[in-house]
Amino acid sequence: MAELQLQAVKKRFGSIQTIHGVDLQIQPGEFVVFVGPSGCGKSTLLRMIAGLETVTEGSIHIARRDVTSLAPSKRRVSMVFQSYALYPHMTAEQNLSFGMRMRKVPKETIQEKVGRASEILQLEPYLKRKPGELSGGQCQRVAIGRALVQDPDVFLFDEPLSNLDAELRVKMRTEIADLHQRLGATMIYVTHDQTEAMTLANRIVVLRDGRVEQVGEPMALYTNPANQFVAGFIGSPKMNFLPVQATGMEDQKTKVAVSGESGESGKVELAVPCGTEPAAGDELTLGIRPEHITVDDSSELRAQVRSVEQLGSISYLYCTLGGQSLCVQSHGQLLPRPGYEVGLAFVPEKLYLFDADEQTISTLKPMAEH
Structure with missing residues (x-):
């Protein structure tokens, strides 16, 4: 578990500013969801935390370390993407262990971590299968397991369920919520689906045009929206x-x-x-x-x-x-x-x-x- 702090974070692409001075503090073990319409800056903000985008101004601290200028591999974060991004020629087990094998982690450690992740995510029956032999939900579990074996300080999820059908999305929401309960890890989750935000989050960060509109617990935002935008975005059907x-x-x-x-x-x-x-x-x-x-x-x-x-x-x-x-x-x-x-x-x-x-x-x- 690790604390995450964003201080006056800004992002510009040339003359276009997409993130406008975001200040945010996430407590150890919190499940925080960034939500907002397409183009609001939620994925850009997540990628800056991961180190995949540079910060134009401001700073990012993880576990009280200033990671603003650090490479992604030095930040102790793991990211689960919208697409599974699994190697099609490798089995689920090989996909889980690939990063550790590249870093020449001892075999005993690899086996221990893969075994633990497989048990947590109920992947044991599928370890010898390749992605083409797995369902969408099973592939996404392998992608989550690949993040899990890295023992990160912070888990980052970038719309991980958007490519799944409606039934699988409901099932995977439950599995991700259960995973957070079991690990007690700090998790940041990006989605445009406010149902996912309401069901998963300890706190929701509502974004619009690169600015934070409101931060709070799901029912606090639902009951006490700060403005008309939040009132219309949180709740289905909308207000x-x-x-x-x-x-x-x-x-x-x-x-x-x-x-x-x-x-x-x-x-x-x-x-x-x-x-x-x-x-x-x-x-x-x-x-x-x-x-x-x-x-x-x-x-x-x-x-x-x-x-x-x-x-x-x-x-x-x-x-x-x-x-x-x-x-x-x-x-x-x-x-x-x-x-x-x-x-x-x-x-x-x-x-x-x-x-x-x-x-x-x-x-x-x-x-x-x-």
Whole structure:
């Protein structure tokens, strides 16, 4: 286990800056996930930690050593890539031991480390097989084992599950989580899949355009997003956003007007606990997650159902509300048909407000409320 610290890390490719002064401290044994859309800089940041990209400014410390200028082989890190990158002409056992054989590690040590990695990853039945004889999940386990035998201070994962099918991704997520529990090692994992981030991480680092938007435990980010970007990225299906107008304050709550499908005459006023006092007439954004909306025929807030997605235990209604798209989660079996008008009710304490700069201005909700 090792501590990892990034101090004001920047990266430029010529005149283009892709990482803008990232400060981050990762504790020994933490599982931290870098998440964000394509092009946000998460893989570049990981490659700088690994030593595969140079740092333009700032410093990187691993186990309290300044490794900013060290070669990858001197950093005591192991990286698992998106592609397995296994040698096709070698068996799984030979792939696991290749790096150690090149460094002329004693045979007894090689056998011990390969045996331990194979036991942890349940690879014993496949050691004599070549990659072409293995499934995608088995190949990825060999790639993880190759990192494991190096006894690194930090494990780095660069979207390791993106080439697997949906069923294998779920299985490998569980295996990686189990591996972290067994080893207690420091792990950094890059993904664009927020489901992977929520299920694997001790803490999530949300990145956008080379900047850290928010760092926190998965449910803290889900419940208390710092801004509209984080609120929309964390959670599946994502949070609904509706343009609203502030109409005043009452009992430390901001009153906003939401338009239903009936236009101006269908506006409904809602009250949201708010940490600031927007002026009447201010244009704001209201956020509400699909699971915090219910179908209520008595509600004055009317929406039109566009389509219905039934997934067994839950269903999703995709509606139009005041010209805006809205997703509603339902556990009912009797669902309205597309084209029907329904009443919708919002859970008041689960409403979020964002200002014109997309910053959260509603009173943050304690995690226990979710």
